[in-house]
Structure formats: structure tokens, C-alpha cells
Amino acid sequence: MSLIAAAWIVRLLEGYLAMGLLFAVPFALVGAGRLDEVARRGTPGFRLLIIPGAAALWPLLGWRWLSGRTAPPRERNAHRDTATETPQ
Secondary structure, X not given: XXXXXXXXXXXXXXXXXXXXXXXXXXXXXXXXXXXXXXXXXXXXXXXXXXXXXXXXXXXXXXXXXXXXXXXXXOOOOHHHHHHHOOOO
């Protein structure tokens, strides 16, 4: 890999993390409470702890926050589908 390509990868990563930090602080203060009722009652220490994760996952969390979805998505797999089928 050339030095120029490595420099571009580092710049892209820096940009991603900068956007993540800009998103994570307001998300920890306001957005987490809108997505999860338990997070609404979170302490300042909890809010500080979720900042790194929110910075890393900012596209997913931002999409959920902006779309207004409050409940987490329901997992779908063969086991759950079989368990929820009504017996005949």
C-alpha cells in the first residue's frame, strides 16, 4: 500500500471519528433517552460511558433517532419463527 493511500485511509477514519464525536455528545444528552426509556433515567456517568459507542455507531444511531423509532428491531430467525407459529 502506498503512503498516499494510507494517508487517505487515516484521513477518512479521522473524519468518521470527528463526525461521531460531534454526534455522540448530543445523542448521549438527548437522543439516548428518546430511543430507550431506561436510558432516559441514566446518570451522568452512564451518559459519559455511552459516548465512545455512540461515536463509533453514529450512522446507525442517527438513523434510528431521526426516524423516530423507539423500540429496538425485533430479531427474526428460524427459531423465533417456529416458536411463534400457532399449532394446528
